[in-house]
Amino acid sequence: NAGVTQTPKFRVLKTGQSMTLLCAQDMNHEYMYWYRQDPGMGLRLIHYSVGEGTTAKGEVPDGYNVSRLKKQNFLLGLESAAPSQTSVYFCASSYKAGGPYEQYFGPGTRLTVT
Amino acid sequence: GEDVEQSLFLSVREGDSSVINCTYTDSSSTYLYWYKQEPGAGLQLLTYIFSNMDMKQDQRLTVLLNKKDKHLSLRIADTQTGDSAIYFCAETPMDSSYKLIFGSGTRLLVRP
Numbered sequence: 250n251a252g253v254t255q256t257p258k259f260r261v262l263k264t265g266q267s268m269t270l271l272c273a274q275d276m277n278h279e280y281m282y283w284y285r286q287d288p289g290m291g292l293r294l295i296h297y298s299v300g301e302g303t304t305a306k307g308e309v310p311d312g313y314n315v316s317r318l319k320k321q322n323f324l325l326g327l328e329s330a331a332p333s334q335t336s337v338y339f340c341a342s343s344y345k346a347g348g349p350y351e352q353y354f355g356p357g358t359r360l361t362v363t
Numbered sequence: 364g365e366d367v368e369q370s371l372f373l374s375v376r377e378g379d380s381s382v383i384n385c386t387y388t389d390s391s392s393t394y395l396y397w398y399k400q401e402p403g404a405g406l407q408l409l410t411y412i413f414s415n416m417d418m419k420q421d422q423r424l425t426v427l428l429n430k431k432d433k434h435l436s437l438r439i440a441d442t443q444t445g446d447s448a449i450y451f452c453a454e455t456p457m458d459s460s461y462k463l464i465f466g467s468g469t470r471l472l473v474r475p
């Protein structure tokens with residue numbers, strides 16, 4: 250049981266390049282989330298999904314797109330990377346939404362945009 | 364609006380108690396959480412408290428909730444070097460059960 254895994258762990262992009270971050274969970278969770286973590290700002294929700302085939306915007310969705318084609322995978326895309334998207338990205342999943350259902354986090358992807 | 368605030372840093376001696384504080388603004392929050400982040404890792408849920416409770420104890424951890432002042436605290440008894448990490452307070456607003464609103468995190472350093 251791997252829990253939540255993220256690929257890649259590190260990436261350096263040039264401004265304007267695109268990439269996709271992959272999140273996978275093996276816990277059969279309905280809900281999945283993408284967050285970004287910036288120094289001194291905690292985690293902010295980018296997009297989330299309440300089930301296969303559905304996605305919704307979070308707090309800071311601009312510049313990102315997501316897809317949930319399979320229940321176990323949640324992809325985060327950057328179409329044209331900007332230096333402001335330099336951050337650590339965390340994926341999470343949960344059985345249900347709200348409390349007290351725990352969100353399980355992946356180990357993170359450190360992205361640098363130069 | 365929703366806002367969760369924490370102090371940035373706390374340093375304690377091994378064996379002492381640590382108290383990490385958090386304030387929040389959304390009085391309709393249903394659940395409040397403490398997550399722990401170790402270096403290079405994702406967040407892990409430590410404990411949570413329902414908004415109609417004022418205290419919860421779980422082994423070395425004690426959570427106190429003062430709903431009137433919108434103040435949440437996490438006390439770690441007999442703090443160990445393995446407790447060194449960043450601790451995040453988070454809330455679930457009643458009107459948006461999908462969201463977790465995180466504070467900026469408190470870095471706890473435990474000195475031997």
